[in-house]
Amino acid sequence: MAELVAEHERLRGHHARARGDDLRHLPVQQAQRGSRHRQQRGPSQRAAERAGEVTGFFIGREAANEAEVLNLAVMPKFRRQGDGRALLSAALEEIRSRGVQSVFLEVRESNLGAIAFYESFGFSKIGRRKIYYQDPEEAAINMEKKLTGPPG
Numbered sequence: 744m745a746e747l748v749a750e751h752e753r754l755r756g757h758h759a760r761a762r763g764d765d766l767r768h769l770p771v772q773q774a775q776r777g778s779r780h781r782q783q784r785g786p787s788q789r790a791a792e793r794a795g796e797v798t799g800f801f802i803g804r805e806a807a808n809e810a811e812v813l814n815l816a817v818m819p820k821f822r823r824q825g826d827g828r829a830l831l832s833a834a835l836e837e838i839r840s841r842g843v844q845s846v847f848l849e850v851r852e853s854n855l856g857a858i859a860f861y862e863s864f865g866f867s868k869i870g871r872r873k874i875y876y877q878d879p880e881e882a883a884i885n886m887e888k889k890l891t892g893p894p895g
């Protein structure tokens with residue numbers, strides 16, 4: 744799975760701010776909170792498998808009552824077969840069970856497939872970060888899903 748993550752990071756050309764465990768990448772609302780309220784969990788990850796082969800992975804993290812999707816990818820040959828949906832559904836269910844109220848993520852502005860995927864889960868566009876990604880340089884779309892309503 745480490746190789747799959749590394750390959751996805753390379754393809755994604757993720758901005759340096761998204762690397763490592765520092766809190767600068769976390770949503771603004773969260774970064775502004777006092778450390779007294781911050782209870783950060785280590786990164787959580789899960790993988791999807793078919794016949795012993797890893798087909799995709801999810802990496803996220805939580806602090807206080809907010810969570811963030813850091814990475815989610817399905818191997819190209821397994822896309823549009825429901826693995827991404829299964830991974831994100833399971834992750835959201837677990838996140839919700841811990842009382843998290845909002846989930847945030849960033850996605851490349853040109854990644855219309857992923858944006859459609861997240862919108863199908865009820866994520867909404869809440870902002871745009873200019874020149875957020877490198878290699879190639881591109882804006883990020885910020886998305887949020889609130890978990891305070893009924894599951895879905």
Ligand SMILES: CC(C)(COP(=O)(O)OP(=O)(O)OC[C@H]1O[C@@H](n2cnc3c(N)ncnc32)[C@H](O)[C@@H]1OP(=O)(O)O)[C@@H](O)C(=O)NCCC(=O)NCCS
Binds near residue numbers: 813827
């Ligand atoms: C985004 C991604 C994880 C989706 O995984 P997936 O396994 O292909 O998605 P699913 O098969 O579970 O799709 C669920 C639904 O999402 C939507 N969807 C998924 N991919 C889509 C696309 N390319 N275009 C439009 N809608 C899409 C559809 O509504 C789909 O349901 P349907 O197939 O019944 O129409 C996958 O395309 C991927 O790995 N992309 C590259 C990495 C990436 O961009 N990650 C997100 C940024 S972190």
